[in-house]
Amino acid sequence: MARTTTIELHKEEMKFSAGHFTIFSATHRENLHGHNFTVYVALTGEVGDDGLMADYGPLKQAVIARCKAWNETFFLPERSRHLRLERDANGNHRAYFNGEELHFLARDVTLLPAANVTLEELARVFGEELVGDGAGMARDHVTRLVVKCASGPGQWATWEWNGNG
Numbered sequence: 356m357a358r359t360t361t362i363e364l365h366k367e368e369m370k371f372s373a374g375h376f377t378i379f380s381a382t383h384r385e386n387l388h389g390h391n392f393t394v395y396v397a398l399t400g401e402v403g404d405d406g407l408m409a410d411y412g413p414l415k416q417a418v419i420a421r422c423k424a425w426n427e428t429f430f431l432p433e434r435s436r437h438l439r440l441e442r443d444a445n446g447n448h449r450a451y452f453n454g455e456e457l458h459f460l461a462r463d464v465t466l467l468p469a470a471n472v473t474l475e476e477l478a479r480v481f482g483e484e485l486v487g488d489g490a491g492m493a494r495d496h497v498t499r500l501v502v503k504c505a506s507g508p509g510q511w512a513t514w515e516w517n518g519n520g
């Protein structure tokens with residue numbers, strides 16, 4: 356019977372400060388605001404006879420790199436059915452919501468491949484980018500990956516990947 360373990364990573368550097376607004380309907384959204392988000396990742400897999408599942412170092416660095424890439428940015432959702440996004444001649448962003456026109460400089464924006472900028476979508480996008488095509492997970496005998504994204508203490512959403520289908 357293979358022995359499994361779960362390694363949990365929630366290091367101090369696994370954080371990013373970012374702005375957003377949640378869209379609740381075609382006519383209701385929040386005002387622009389931000390959070391100090393934190394990220395927790397857990398990987399579960401088989402432990403080999405050398406007492407090692409896999410070096411978690413590369414995954415840890417990938418989490419920290421993604422947090423750095425998402426630090427000090429403003430998220431706009433690319434797939435919201437309530438928000439239309441355009442780029443102007445300078446590559447800056449115009450967002451149209453319920454008759455409002457919001458302008459953002461390209462340097463300040465991260466487009467999120469998501470329907471909304473919510474904890475659940477941030478956790479999903481974060482996790483899907485860590486898993487990729489799953490090859491690294493298979494190589495490292497990781498059978499389950501959990502990503503939790505918190506917008507502050509005591510408030511988070513969870514995304515989970517299971518390698519066993």
Ligand SMILES: Nc1nc2c(c(=O)[nH]1)N=C([C@H](O)[C@H](O)COP(=O)(O)OP(=O)(O)OP(=O)(O)O)CN2
Nearest residue numbers: 375376377385388390472473474475506507510512
């Ligand atoms: N299902 C979801 N609902 C809501 C989300 C979300 O991500 N998923 N997000 C929001 C707002 O973005 C809101 O900012 C969430 O946090 P809020 O509690 O308003 O603010 P703080 O993080 O500062 O927490 P405090 O309790 O105010 O300290 C709403 N709904």
